[in-house]
Amino acid sequence: MKPIKKPEDPLAIWNGQDRIADNILTSVTAIIRSGGCSWNRCKMCQYRHERFVGIETGELIRLMSAQLNKLEEEINKVKPQVIKLYTSGSFLDPAEVPSEIQDKVINLVKGKTLIVESRCDYINKDKLKMMVETLKEENDSADLFIAIGLETTSDIIREKCIDKGLLYSDFQKMTEVIHACGAKVKTYLLHKPPYLTESEAHSDMMKSIKEIIPISDLISMNPCTVQRNTHVESMWKQQAYRPPYLWSVASILAGSNAHVTCDPIGGGQTRGPHNCGRCDSVILDAIRDYNLSADRDLMQSVMEMDCSCKKEWEYIMSEEKSWTMPLTR
Amino acid sequence: MKGVEILSRDGTARYGRFGVGEDTFIFPAAYQTTDLFPAISKRDLTNIPVLEDKEFVDRYLVRDGEEPVPLHIRADNEVPSGTTVITPNWHTLLTRPRDLCSFLDTLKSTIPPDTCWYLPGAALPENAAILVHAGFDLFDFIAVDLATAQGIFCLPDGRYPEKVMEEGLCSCNGCSSGNLLEHNRIALQQELAHISRRIRDGTFREYLDGRCRTKPEFVSIMRHLERSERMEQYTPVSRSGPFYATSGDSIHRVEVKRFADRLVDRYIPPVTDVAVLIPCSAKKPYSLSQSHRKFSQAIGRRAHELIMTSPLGLVPRDVELAYPAAAYDVPVTGYWDHEERYQITETLVRYFTRHPYRRVIAHLDGDARLIAQDAADKAGFELECTCQSERPTDHESLSALSQALSGERKIKSHLVRGMISFQFGYDLKAPNLEVKGSYPEQVVKRGRNLLFSTDPSHGLMRPTFDGWSLLETGYRVYIDDFVPQGDILAPGVMDADPVIRPGDEVLVIGDKAMTTGRAVMGADEMIRSSRGVAVRVRKVKKLEG
Numbered sequence: 001m002k003p004i005k006k007p008e009d010p011l012a013i014w015n016g017q018d019r020i021a022d023n024i025l026t027s028v029t030a031i032i033r034s035g036g037c038s039w040n041r042c043k044m045c046q047y048r049h050e051r052f053v054g055i056e057t058g059e060l061i062r063l064m065s066a067q068l069n070k071l072e073e074e075i076n077k078v079k080p081q082v083i084k085l086y087t088s089g090s091f092l093d094p095a096e097v098p099s100e101i102q103d104k105v106i107n108l109v110k111g112k113t114l115i116v117e118s119r120c121d122y123i124n125k126d127k128l129k130m131m132v133e134t135l136k137e138e139n140d141s142a143d144l145f146i147a148i149g150l151e152t153t154s155d156i157i158r159e160k161c162i163d164k165g166l167l168y169s170d171f172q173k174m175t176e177v178i179h180a181c182g183a184k185v186k187t188y189l190l191h192k193p194p195y196l197t198e199s200e201a202h203s204d205m206m207k208s209i210k211e212i213i214p215i216s217d218l219i220s221m222n223p224c225t226v227q228r229n230t231h232v233e234s235m236w237k238q239q240a241y242r243p244p245y246l247w248s249v250a251s252i253l254a255g256s257n258a259h260v261t262c263d264p265i266g267g268g269q270t271r272g273p274h275n276c277g278r279c280d281s282v283i284l285d286a287i288r289d290y291n292l293s294a295d296r297d298l299m300q301s302v303m304e305m306d307c308s309c310k311k312e313w314e315y316i317m318s319e320e321k322s323w324t325m326p327l328t329r
Numbered sequence: 330m331k332g333v334e335i336l337s338r339d340g341t342a343r344y345g346r347f348g349v350g351e352d353t354f355i356f357p358a359a360y361q362t363t364d365l366f367p368a369i370s371k372r373d374l375t376n377i378p379v380l381e382d383k384e385f386v387d388r389y390l391v392r393d394g395e396e397p398v399p400l401h402i403r404a405d406n407e408v409p410s411g412t413t414v415i416t417p418n419w420h421t422l423l424t425r426p427r428d429l430c431s432f433l434d435t436l437k438s439t440i441p442p443d444t445c446w447y448l449p450g451a452a453l454p455e456n457a458a459i460l461v462h463a464g465f466d467l468f469d470f471i472a473v474d475l476a477t478a479q480g481i482f483c484l485p486d487g488r489y490p491e492k493v494m495e496e497g498l499c500s501c502n503g504c505s506s507g508n509l510l511e512h513n514r515i516a517l518q519q520e521l522a523h524i525s526r527r528i529r530d531g532t533f534r535e536y537l538d539g540r541c542r543t544k545p546e547f548v549s550i551m552r553h554l555e556r557s558e559r560m561e562q563y564t565p566v567s568r569s570g571p572f573y574a575t576s577g578d579s580i581h582r583v584e585v586k587r588f589a590d591r592l593v594d595r596y597i598p599p600v601t602d603v604a605v606l607i608p609c610s611a612k613k614p615y616s617l618s619q620s621h622r623k624f625s626q627a628i629g630r631r632a633h634e635l636i637m638t639s640p641l642g643l644v645p646r647d648v649e650l651a652y653p654a655a656a657y658d659v660p661v662t663g664y665w666d667h668e669e670r671y672q673i674t675e676t677l678v679r680y681f682t683r684h685p686y687r688r689v690i691a692h693l694d695g696d697a698r699l700i701a702q703d704a705a706d707k708a709g710f711e712l713e714c715t716c717q718s719e720r721p722t723d724h725e726s727l728s729a730l731s732q733a734l735s736g737e738r739k740i741k742s743h744l745v746r747g748m749i750s751f752q753f754g755y756d757l758k759a760p761n762l763e764v765k766g767s768y769p770e771q772v773v774k775r776g777r778n779l780l781f782s783t784d785p786s787h788g789l790m791r792p793t794f795d796g797w798s799l800l801e802t803g804y805r806v807y808i809d810d811f812v813p814q815g816d817i818l819a820p821g822v823m824d825a826d827p828v829i830r831p832g833d834e835v836l837v838i839g840d841k842a843m844t845t846g847r848a849v850m851g852a853d854e855m856i857r858s859s860r861g862v863a864v865r866v867r868k869v870k871k872l873e874g
Binding site for chain 1: 369370372373374375376377378379380381389415417418420421424449451469473474475479480725743759
C-alpha cells in the first residue's frame with residue numbers, strides 16, 4: 001500500500017448548502033480517514049480502501065484528532081448550521097472511530113445539526129441518547145441524523161447485488177430506536193447496483209422510496225458509479241455493468257412523493273450515471289437545483305425534454321432483460 | 330414436433346428445426362423469442378454475468394425448468410438432447426473473441442449436438458454469419474430494434490445513419506415505406522435466410538469468408554474457431570462444390586491443414602526414389618489439363634509426380650482426386666505472398682522429411698522454384714532444376730526434364746494404394762487389383778469383384794462390402810442388433826471411430842446387418858446425438874444367424 005499523503009488532513013472538506021426539513025441550511029462537509037469499515041464487503045464501494053492500516057489505537061486517535069482540528073477551523077470560519085462528517089464507514093463503530101473521537105466530535109459540533117453515517121450493527125440506545133442530549137444542550141433545534149446505507153428495501157437485491165449484510169427488518173427496527181432517542185434518520189438508497197436491468201433498478205428505487213417515506217426523515221439516492229478497485233469496476237470492464245441513465249435518475253426524482261436528494265458522482269462520464277453526452281449536463285444541473293429547491297416541476301420538465309438518446313433509454317427500459325444486459329455502454 | 334433436429338450442417342454452422350408446443354420452427358433464424366418462450370419474460374432479477382465466479386453462479390443461477398435452459402460456463406450444464414438452450418448475456422463476449430470461442434468449445438463439448446442454441450440480444454445483419462459459424466442457431470430482434478431506437482440503419486456490411494435509408498441501398502418493404510424498424514428486422518431475417526441457403530448448399534464457409542471482413546472481431550472469431558478441435562471435428566471431409574481459397578485466411582482452413590497432415594501422417598507414396606515437382610494447373614483434376622499431359626509424357630512414369638500448389642502445398646499425382654485437390658480454385662497472379670510461401674515450404678519440408686527421395690527434380694519456374702529450393706535447403710536435400718525458361722511447358726524444358734530422367738525405372742500405378750492410405754489411413758497391400766474406366770471415373774476390381782470406385786465429385790474412394798473386407802480397421806460405425814430400414818439414425822449409433830468426419834465413407838456394423846454408406850455427421854455428433862441421420866446408407870447386407 002502506498003504511504004498516505006497528509007494523514008493529518010481530512011480526505012476532503014468543503015462548505016455549502018443543504019435542504020433539511022424544508023429549510024436551506026449552511027453546511028460543512030468533511031470526509032475523514034478512519035480505521036476503516038469493518039464490514040468492508042460491498043461490491044460497489046471504494047471508500048473502504050480509504051483507511052489507516054496497521055496502526056495502534058493511540059496513533060489512530062492522534063491522526064483522527066488532527067483531522068478534526070482542521071474541521072474545527074472550518075467550522076469557526078464558516079459558522080455552519082449543519083455538519084456532515086463522513087468516515088467512509090460507520091461513525092459509531094468504535095473499532096473504526098474510537099469513542100474518544102466520537103465524544104470529541106459531539107463536543108465540537110454542540111448546538112448544531114450533525115449528520116454521521118453508521119451501519120445498523122453499531123447503533124445503541126444509550127450512546128444515541130447521550131449524543132442527542134449533548135447536541136441539544138445549548139440549542140434544541142440541533143438534530144442528530146444517523147445516516148444508514150439501506151440501499152434498497154429489497155433484501156434479495158441487497159444481498160445478491162451489494163452484499164451489504166443487512167436486512168430491511170433490522171433497518172426498520174433501528175429507525176424506531178433512533179426516533180425513540182430523539183434522533184433522526186437519513187436513508188441512503190443505491191440506484192442500480194450491479195446485476196439489475198435499467199428497469200429493474202428503476203422499479204427498485206420507486207418501490208424503496210415509497211416504502212421508506214414514513215420511517216425516514218431524509219432520503220438520499222446515490223446513482224451507482226464505477227469506482228476504482230471494486231467488484232463493480234471489474235464487471236464494468238467486462239461489459240457486465242453499465243451505470244444508470246440520467247433519464248432514469250431524473251425520472252425517479254420526478255416520480256417520487258418525497259424530496260429525494262441526489263448527488264450523481266461522476267455524472268455524465270462513462271463510469272458514472274450518464275446519457276449520450278449531449279444532454280447530460282442539462283440534467284445534472286437540474287438535479288443539483290432540485291436538491292435545494294425540491295421543485296418537482298423542474299424534474300418533470302426534465303422528463304419532457306427531448307434528446308436523440310431518449311428513444312434508446314425508453315427501449316432499454318422496456319426491452320433490456322436480466323438475460324441480455326447491459327445492452328449499451 | 331418435439332425437440333431439435335439438425336437437417337444440414339456446414340462445419341459448425343447448422344440448419345435445422347426445433348419444436349415449441351405443437352409448432353415447428355426452422356433455424357438459423359430470428360424470432361420474437363418472448364412469444365416463443367413465455368418463461369423468459371418471467372426471469373426478472375436473475376442476471377448472472379458471463380464471467381461471474383463459480384461461487385456466485387452456484388448460489389444465484391436460477392433454472393425454472395423451462396426452455397430455453399440457461400447455460401453458464403461455470404455451472405454444471407446437464408442438458409438432454411432436443412433442448413433449446415440460452416447463453417445469457419453472451420452479447421457482451423462479442424468484443425472478447427478468444428473467450429467467446431473457448432467458452433463455446435467447452436460448452437459444446439458437454440452439451441449434446443442436437444440442441445438449439447439461442448444467443449440473445451446480439452444478432453445484427455453484419456454479425457449473423459459469424460454467430461452462426463460459431464454455432465448459434467436462434468436469435469431475436471433485440472439488437473436490431475435497439476439499433477432502430479438509436480437511429481441506425483443496419484445492413485450486412487455494417488451500420489449507417491438513419492438518413493442513408495433514402496439512398497436506395499435497400500429496397501425492402503421497410504425502406505419503401507420509410508419504416509426503419511421494419512427494415513432492420515427484414516435485413517436480419519434476409520441475412521439469416523441467406524446463411525440458411527448457403528449451409529444447405531455446403532458453401533457457407535466461402536460466404537462467411539466474405540461476410541466477416543467488415544469488423545476485426547469477426548475475423549478474430551473466425552480465426553480462433555479455425556484453430557479449434559471442434560472445427561476439425563465438424564468440418565466435412567469433402568464437399569460437392571468448389572473450394573474457393575480467396576483470402577489469406579484460406580490457407581488456415583481445416584481442409585488445407587488436414588490435407589497436409591494426411592500427406593505426412595497417412596499417405597503412402599509409390600515405390601520409387603525419384604520425384605518431380607511440377608506446377609499446378611487451373612483445370613482439375615490436373616492430369617486432364619494440357620500442361621500436365623505434356624509433363625506426364627515427358628516424365629513417362631519414371632518418377633513420382635508431385636504438384637506444387639497454393640494453398641494445399643503439395644499434391645501427389647495419385648491423390649489428385651482427393652478433396653479439395655480437385656475442387657479448389659485460387660486467384661492466380663503469379664505472386665506468392667509470404668504466408669503462402671511459409672506454409673507451403675513447411676508442407677514440403679514435412680513431406681520430404683517423412684518421405685525421402687534419392688533425387689528430387691524441380692520442374693518449376695519463378696516463385697514456385699524459389700519455394701522448392703527453400704524447402705530443399707531446410708529439409709537438406711539436393712534440388713535438380715530442369716526448367717530451362719520461364720515456361721515449364723516449352724519444348725526445351727520438357728526435353729530437359731525427359732533427359733534428366735533417362736535411365737530411371739518406371740513406377741507402377743499407385744492410385745488405389747495412394748488414395749486408400751490418404752482417405753482411410755490404411756495400407757492396402759492387395760495384389761491383382763485392376764483399375765478400369767475412363768479417368769477420373771475409375772473402378773477397382775479383382776477378377777469380377779468390384780472393390781472400390783472413385784467419386785470424383787467428392788474426391789473420395791467408395792468401398793463396396795468386398796472393398797471394406799480389405800480394409801481391416803477404421804471408419805467403422807457400430808449399431809445395435811437391427812436391420813436398418815433406410816438411413817442410420819443417430820440414436821441407433823452405439824459407437825463410431827473418432828476419426829470419422831461428415832462426408833466420410835463408413836462401414837456400419839451391427840449384429841444383424843452391415844451397411845455401406847456415407848457419414849452425414851462426424852463421430853462426435855453421431856455418438857452424442859439422439860436425432861437425425863448419422864449415415865446415408867448405400868447398401869445393406871443382412872447377416873446370417
